[in-house]
Amino acid sequence: MSTSQLQLFQSAVMQSWNAIVITDADLAAGCCVEIANPAFCAMTGYSLDELRGRPLKMLQGPDTDPAVIDHLRACLREARFFEGTTTNYRKDGSSYIVRWNISPVRDDDGVLTHFISVQQDISEHVRTERENRLLARALDATSDPVLLTDAQARIIFANTAFVEVTGYPASEIRGRTPALFKSGAHDDAFYAGLRSSLASGQDFRATFINRRRDGSLYHAEQSISPICDEAGRITHYVSVSKDISQRVDMEQALRDAATRDKLTGLYNRHRGEQLLEEAAAEARTGGGPLTVIVCDVDHFKQVNDRFGHPAGDRILIEVSGILRQSVRGRDAVIRWGGEEFVIVLDACPQAAAIDLAERIRVRIAAHRDVEVGRVTLSLGLATLAPAESTDELIARADAALYQAKRGGRDRLCVAESRG
């Protein structure tokens, strides 16, 4: 090696950002320092003069891992490469975490003469990692679901509460987007609002209806916030939510209690009258013809008398089910009282309503209860006339029903159109 190359070598070692120390190979004396570069001196707090001739054991202290040192000794004895991490101590007694390796150095004849060690203070890195782990554990410990995505909305972290609420293991959702939880309950405007809030760096807060892994839905009060870097660029999004399904279910149960009939689950009379009034208002303002069907189980008293009240209840539930299955989703089926039901068909031409009523009659007559067997239904149908009140409409449908009963039951009578 030329003199200039040697000088380069020396400069490189002395200017290296990594701490470099060269010791002799006298194991019995503890391998004493011959050369240490400025980075090593800065890291340990010792000057080269203070280090030279002393074994590096002086850097060890109470938190230095003895297992690492044992392994180091074994490597030095066998002149093998060593790599490890442990806690060392500076001159002022403060500790630092160092990642280091040691390579044996041999002369031209292959005789071991020195060891060279390259070291790096990784205290900051370890501290950040510990902090990150602590933060992740803290997020895991919170009972509210937390989700973290990158700027492209790909999931990078989901806490335990999120995993528990959604039923998705974290490994299954990592890398995917929250579109996975879409239930279809929100319209495009909802998502447009979400996107524009986040794009302008603002939080988006709303009650989401999300889908769990098993397909069931849950309500979550959710707050999504963009996270920006120092330059103001969005790097991540964090979503913190509260599963409010229980509250929503309770509210729904209360609403149901006020609007639904307990036995059949149909609308109760009170809610039914409101719905009928709304449908009439709609029809009067050009919403299309409104027809009501009033129906009543025939000889129902005999069912109760012969088979008992519970059997009668079961018949009412079965009849309700058939009524509900027979109508369109928008039609209201109401338990008007006892064994009497009203079906409100808004925007439904009378001919279609008559077809439907007849279909219902046939279905009920074809149905067989396990104990009671066959029951029949009588039906009266009326279409709202101009300037007619809902009371008058129901009265006309009722009169048609009475006519059906008088005519022999298991039949439909249509009230004559008025006006």
Ligand SMILES: Nc1nc2c(ncn2[C@@H]2O[C@H](COP(=O)(O)OP(=O)(O)OP(=O)(O)O)[C@@H](O)[C@H]2O)c(=O)[nH]1
């Ligand atoms: N099991 C049961 N019976 C009910 C309920 N509500 C009313 N009822 C009974 O329904 C029966 C109605 O009898 P009626 O009004 O005489 O009429 P019906 O026997 O069906 O005779 P028609 O209507 O003329 O064919 C009464 O016995 C009521 O007690 C209920 O919730 N459950």
